[in-house]
Amino acid sequence: MPLYLLSVCYPADAVQPPPDELTRIMAATEQVHAALVAEGRWVFGGGLADVSTSTTVSATADDVVITDGPFIEAKEQIGGFSVIEAADLDEAIEWARRTSAATTTPIEVRPFAHGSAG
């Protein structure tokens, strides 16, 4: 079955929602996660620490450059992701719809390249 990456996108300058709302978001997101697991669609995923904690490693056979921060300084960041299985793009979009409604952020749906995942 095809694999899809669902990325939680948010603006880089977004501020964290107030605690009440955050609790609601976490609970709703957990519900979608539970549904993915129950239907056997969940592969892997989770929330990511702030982008300021990133390190970029760029290496050749005999040299390595280590940089503090992300590779791309983007206006949008990825706050978390899920790798799911779905029969086709329509099913993946339906899971993305439910996830987006829960996280209150846009969700990017991206297929894995054919045959790249075991």
Add this chain to the structure above:
Amino acid sequence: MSDASEVERVFRRDYGRAVASVNRLLGDLGLAEEAVQDALATAIETWPVSGVPPSRVGWIITTARNRAIDRMRRESSRHDRHVQAALLHAPDEPVEVGAVRDDQLRLVFTCCHPALAPASQVALTLRLVAGLQTPEIARAFLVAEPTMAQRLVRAKNKIRAAHIPYRVPQDADLPDRLQPVLAVVYLVFNEGYLASSGDALGRVDLADEAIRLGRTLVDLMPDEPEARGLLALMLLTQARRPARMDADGELVRLPDQDRGLWDAELVREGQELVRMCLRRGRPGPYQLQAAIAAVHSDAPTARDTDWSQVLALYDQLHAMTPTSIVALNRCVAMAEVGGPAPALEALDRLDLADYHLFHAVRADLLARLGRTADASAAYAVAARLAPTDAERELLRRRQAELG
């Protein structure tokens, strides 16, 4: 039939149906297209000798399927599950007309999948459903041929890589998914209808192609009144085309058109479709726009127009799709029913300052209220914003006629 492109032009309709059917077997649009092109090349060689077969599309599908199987046997790298499945099918399995229709409808929904950009939806639909060739589509949209080819390749890659399904949406999803399908066809129509005649030489007529697509949709989805409404709208609009330009190639507005030039056959067919829609009693935006066009087509002169009927239909349309454009058209009808003053009041509440027709309608209402200087200024703004030379010219003429 001198070359492959000639055959493809003759068999445009067959091309779309054949690709749809072979795609179900192969699960890959690129392979399906290659196979159908192989089959068409064979047709050029054999039909002049053996005669045209009784079922052209059946012959093309069977031949394409056999060609694809031959090709896959030769190229062992293409051994995914679709290939295996295709090889298992008996090559001489008869082609059923009903199955081909289902395949074509699946392909329509794949081409117009909301995960594809509208420009890609249009290009795919014209290529794979209408059977137009890539250079024809490029010329029709005034886009460089490599750009259009690239757009098609990218879209087909996405269909394959993202697993965009090849199926008709379930009933619950159908209203949402039908919307982009109808929008693609109407976009193609407007692109053809609004194009000025001057640069149309050697281009396929997109308005004709859209009507052909519209007929296909009605044929494939006879129970969808909006598909029928769209076809009616296109036919009733197309009927006015002979009157839309005068002998000098200048645009003529609806009230000034010589209605004797309207295509009576298209009017008759469009009105009949509107009546069928009314009997169904499931109105939608395309059906309402078609009904408005039908009211206009009923009036032997502009003065005979039943404007209260037009206004009632715009009220209904605005309740269903409350866009500024619909509100603008409603103002035109309001002016005819209740005079220019209340219409201008309603118009000035709209947020359409960047739209040339807003200023054109405004200018017309101001002129009727005797505010000539304001009208002239509004025409000037409208002309500056107009997207085509023909429209700009018409607006300048209107401005000059104010005196």
